[in-house]
Amino acid sequence: MKKIAFVCFIISISVQLTMAQQVADTVNLTDIKFTVEAAPDWSALLKRQTGWFGGDGIYTIPLNGMEGEQAHANNKILFIFSDSMIGKVRNKTMVPGYKMIHNAYAILDGDKPDAAKMRFYWDRDSLGNAESVFIPNTPRTEKSDYYWLGDGFVNQANNNIYIFGYRVRNVSDGAFGFKEVGNTLIKIPAGDKPPYKNIQQEDTPLYITDESGSFGSFGAGIYVNTKQASAPNPDGYIYVYGVRDLAKNLMVARVLPEDFEDFGKWTYWDGSIWNKDIDKVVNITDGVSNELSLTALPDGRYALVFQHGGMSPNVGMRIGASPTGPFGPVIKLWDCKPDLIEKTFVVYNAKAHPSLSKPGELLISYNINSVDFINDLKVHPNLYRPRFIRVKFQ
Structure with missing residues (x-):
C-alpha cells in the first residue's frame, strides 16, 4: 500500500508540473502595454529638511495585512529604511551634527503622499x-555587526510583523568595504505600537554559501499569496525571494503563514518541486537587484520589478507566469540617467509598492546614492533618498 501511495504521489506531482508548464507556455511573457511617468508627489514626500532627511532600503508594509487594492481601506503604511541620515538641512547643505544610522522607519496614515500624516522614528543612545x-542581538552576532533591512509583511496568521534583517559587517577586503555575514528574522509582536519596544530577532538558515564562493540570502522581496491578504489567485503560501552571486540570480522559497517561524517547514523551488533542502534551490531568473518586488497584475500575470543588474540607470521588469516563473525578458520601464547629475551618483534597488498604487498602476521607487557620499551630500543634501515613478497598465 505504501508503494502504491508513493507511486500515486509521484504521478500527481508529474501531472501538476505538466499542467503548470502548459499554463506557462500559453502566457505572454514578452509584451505588455503601459505608460510611465515620474511621480513627483511621492518623491517630494521624502525630500525633508529636518530629522530623517535621507536614506535607502525603502520597503512599504500595509499594517492591515492587506496587499494591493484592499490595502487602501483606512490603513496605515509602515515604511522601513536602511542607512538613514538624521539631522538638519539649511541653506542647501547639511548642518554639522548630522549622523548616519543603519535603519529607521516611518508610519504614513493613509495611502496619499501627505507629509503632515507621516511620522519618522529612530532610536537614541545614552x-x-x-x-x-534594529540592532543585531542574536547568538551569531558580533559586536560590530549592524542591520540593513529586507522586505517585511504582516502575517495574518498571528498579526506579527516580520522583517528580514541582513547582518552586515565592515571588512578590509572586498569591493565595497562591507559584506553580509548572516540573515536574521525580526519580529514585532502583534499589538506592539510605535515606537516599537518589544522587538524580537533570531538567526535564520537563509544565508547560503558554498565552497565555490557562491553566496546568497533570502528576504529581497515577499509576495503574500493568501486569500486573507486579498491575493487574486491565492494558494495560501508566503513566497520569499532571495538573490545570490554577482549575476544577481533570483531564488524563491515558500512557507505557510502559520509555519513562518519554523524553518524546518520552509521549502525551496528546485526547478521541479518544492524541496526542503535549501542547497537544491535553483535560479529562476537573473540580472535583478538585491531589493525587488513581485506583484500580481490584473490580467493574471506577475510583475517582477528591480534595478537591472543590481546597480544601473535602468528600472526593469520581467513578466512572470507564476510566482516561480518562468519569467520573460527584461522590459525597460525607466531611465534614471537624468537623476545622475554628478558622475559620482549611482542608482539601485528599484521595487514596486502595491499598497500605495492605484488600481491598474504600480508606484515604483528607486534609490539614489553617491560613491563620494559625504562630499556630495554637502553640496546635494537631499540626493540620498528614493525617487518614484508611476507605471499605468493599459
Missing part, C-alpha cells in the same frame, strides 16, 4: 544621539 532602531 547620550541622546540618533541610533538605529
Whole structure:
C-alpha cells in the first residue's frame, strides 16, 4: 500500500508540473502595454529638511495585512529604511551634527503622499544621539555587526510583523568595504505600537554559501499569496525571494503563514518541486537587484520589478507566469540617467509598492546614492533618498 501511495504521489506531482508548464507556455511573457511617468508627489514626500532627511532600503508594509487594492481601506503604511541620515538641512547643505544610522522607519496614515500624516522614528543612545532602531542581538552576532533591512509583511496568521534583517559587517577586503555575514528574522509582536519596544530577532538558515564562493540570502522581496491578504489567485503560501552571486540570480522559497517561524517547514523551488533542502534551490531568473518586488497584475500575470543588474540607470521588469516563473525578458520601464547629475551618483534597488498604487498602476521607487557620499551630500543634501515613478497598465 505504501508503494502504491508513493507511486500515486509521484504521478500527481508529474501531472501538476505538466499542467503548470502548459499554463506557462500559453502566457505572454514578452509584451505588455503601459505608460510611465515620474511621480513627483511621492518623491517630494521624502525630500525633508529636518530629522530623517535621507536614506535607502525603502520597503512599504500595509499594517492591515492587506496587499494591493484592499490595502487602501483606512490603513496605515509602515515604511522601513536602511542607512538613514538624521539631522538638519539649511541653506542647501547639511548642518554639522548630522549622523548616519543603519535603519529607521516611518508610519504614513493613509495611502496619499501627505507629509503632515507621516511620522519618522529612530532610536537614541545614552547620550541622546540618533541610533538605529534594529540592532543585531542574536547568538551569531558580533559586536560590530549592524542591520540593513529586507522586505517585511504582516502575517495574518498571528498579526506579527516580520522583517528580514541582513547582518552586515565592515571588512578590509572586498569591493565595497562591507559584506553580509548572516540573515536574521525580526519580529514585532502583534499589538506592539510605535515606537516599537518589544522587538524580537533570531538567526535564520537563509544565508547560503558554498565552497565555490557562491553566496546568497533570502528576504529581497515577499509576495503574500493568501486569500486573507486579498491575493487574486491565492494558494495560501508566503513566497520569499532571495538573490545570490554577482549575476544577481533570483531564488524563491515558500512557507505557510502559520509555519513562518519554523524553518524546518520552509521549502525551496528546485526547478521541479518544492524541496526542503535549501542547497537544491535553483535560479529562476537573473540580472535583478538585491531589493525587488513581485506583484500580481490584473490580467493574471506577475510583475517582477528591480534595478537591472543590481546597480544601473535602468528600472526593469520581467513578466512572470507564476510566482516561480518562468519569467520573460527584461522590459525597460525607466531611465534614471537624468537623476545622475554628478558622475559620482549611482542608482539601485528599484521595487514596486502595491499598497500605495492605484488600481491598474504600480508606484515604483528607486534609490539614489553617491560613491563620494559625504562630499556630495554637502553640496546635494537631499540626493540620498528614493525617487518614484508611476507605471499605468493599459
